[in-house]
Amino acid sequence: MTQKLPPPLPWFKQFWPWFLLMLPLAAVTASLVTVAIAIKQPEDRLPLEARYLGNILIQADPGKPIQQESAP
Numbered sequence: 001m002t003q004k005l006p007p008p009l010p011w012f013k014q015f016w017p018w019f020l021l022m023l024p025l026a027a028v029t030a031s032l033v034t035v036a037i038a039i040k041q042p043e044d045r046l047p048l049e050a051r052y053l054g055n056i057l058i059q060a061d062p063g064k065p066i067q068q069e070s071a072p
Helices: 015-040
Strands: 051-053 056-058
Touching: none
Parallel strands: none
Antiparallel strands: 051 056
């Protein structure tokens, strides 16, 4: 006697297709949230004047002349 196997489940009732679809969808969702945050708060963390990083002068607006000061 041979045993008859039950018919396989359709793809949408199985675990793996949904699991594999959720990984890229999570990445897309995270990137859209990041873009939304960047659009809402574009001016955050922008340098307003010249800053020193160690002994290197970092200038926010290269066309604007700055007063020479000693590094802190």
